[in-house]
Amino acid sequence: GAGVSQSPRYKVAKRGQDVALRCDPISGHVSLFWYQQALGQGPEFLTYFQNEAQLDKSGLPSDRFFAERPEGSVSTLKIQRTQQEDSAVYLCASSLTAGMEKTQYFGPGTRLLVL
Amino acid sequence: AQTVTQSQPEMSVQEAETVTLSCTYDTSESDYYLFWYKQPPSRQMILVIRQEAYKQQNATENRFSVNFQKAAKSFSLKISDSQLGDAAMYFCAYRSAQTSGSRLTFGEGTQLTVNP
Secondary structure (H helix, E strand, O other), rough: OOOEEEEEOOEOOOOOOOOEEEEOOOOOOOOEEOOOOOOHHHHHOEEEEEEEEEEEEEOOOOOOOEEEEEEEEEEEEEOOOOOOOHOOEEEEEEEEEOOOOOEEOOOOHHHHHHE | OOOOEOOEEEEEEEOOOOOEEEEEEEEOOOEEEEEEEEEEEOEEEEEEEEEEEEOOOOOOOEEEEEEEEEEOOEEEEEEEEOOHHOOOOEEEEEEEEOOOOOOOEEOOOOEEEEEE
């Protein structure tokens, strides 16, 4: 089926605005991950869902970051009161099961620029 | 915590030649997975190759192969017969095998340029 999709692809926000980033995983994929990729860096883990359960949110940088996956498919990453340091590409990845050997497939990312 | 290091920020290769990208990692775990991902300018991260730590045989995918040295904690990627489409940022990544839903830990990346 189709790959992981993310929207919007680009987002410009004024400092202090709230933003919501959407991820549509591959159909049937149980596991969903969010990563943050600063310019010129490798992606860094933010949070992990298994179905609708958020099992690991240890990578979220502050309480302004919130993620949900209420029906175990689409996920939304919300950033409240955006700051300039939040400017980055936000990548979503999904994998078929929670099995440890399963490969993560990435979406194209959302590039967020906070002015 | 695991760390992944890519010591080559940039590499270049002539078309049709072979290039090797280096990666080292640090872990106290005995069972894990290692990956090479490719990220073209479009930013879609694409899996190139995967290696299970319990396997001694090096993984191969067409023109891509790895040299996995578990004792040295080294995981290099060899690209043979380089093509213009291989130009991209390459990331080495580690994933624990001890817990389900394990995150990927990435290196800093190596920007590969392929010269015609």
